[in-house]
Amino acid sequence: MSETLLSSLQRGSHQAMEQIYQVYWADIFDAALKKTGDEAIAQDITQEIFISLWENCKTINLSGTLGAYLYGAVKYKVINYFRSGSIKEQHQTALTALMDEQHTAAADDKLILRELHLEVDAAIALLPEKMQMVFTMSRKQEKSMKEIAAELDVSVQTVKNQISAALKLLKKSLSYILLMAVLIGLT
Missing domain, CATH: 1.10.10.10 (Winged helix-like DNA-binding domain superfamily/Winged helix DNA-binding domain)
Known part of the structure; x- marks a missing residue:
């Protein structure tokens, strides 16, 4: 399913972008929130990821799933946010705690599980x-x-x-x- 969505997106389909946004927004936001601990920052990061996806949709070449790509984007956007120097030391401490393996694995598993459910539903259809x-x-x-x-x-x-x-x-x-x-x- 994500391959056909990505193909449509690469052809500039607004519907494909809307569907990707509907399917992945909550999980991407949750992952960003777990890593930042701040809803406003998590919303900004989530928004930036989807804007970037739309702006670069024609050049994206995935080696894995769309969900994995989006989750990787969360990780890099969060790291860039904390590197930007516009945060206090307490946020850096929070990042270290939030980026540990358990939180990362839980967010990864949630995205992967959603992808698997979508694939199974598509196969049943x-x-x-x-x-x-x-x-x-x-x-x-x-x-x-x-x-x-x-x-x-x-x-x-x-x-x-x-x-x-x-x-x-x-x-x-x-x-x-x-x-x-x-x-x-x-x-």
């Missing part, structure tokens, strides 16, 4: 309509196979087959996520 409906009823609405079969007027075996086929397709289309999780240490 690509399933055939009937299979998508059965899978959603089973996994998201937590209905039993009997309930699904009764509601859709099909056999329980058909429901089992649809769920099994959906899981196979999702496993195949999302196999790279497991590799990413292993590489970044989520598992």
Whole structure:
């Protein structure tokens, strides 16, 4: 999903920029707030990141995910803010405390988790309509196979087959996520 958004953004799509802003704003703001401890500064940093993204959208070349790129931008903007010399020593002490591994890892994990949810939702949306409906009823609405079969007027075996086929397709289309999780240490 983030790849198609980035492609649209690179073509100058205002809608893509709005969607990126809607999806990532809260997480980017939270990450900046955790690092600065000041809402006004965090808002300024968040705003600067999205302005910079829009101004440089045609030249951005990502090696990772859009979320990782934005989170990296937070880190560098915060560091530049604290280096600017316009802050007091107490802010530098706060930065040291806020930039420790636990805070960084928690913010990273939150962004990565959101990205993974978006990828899974996108993969589910690509399933055939009937299979998508059965899978959603089973996994998201937590209905039993009997309930699904009764509601859709099909056999329980058909429901089992649809769920099994959906899981196979999702496993195949999302196999790279497991590799990413292993590489970044989520598992």
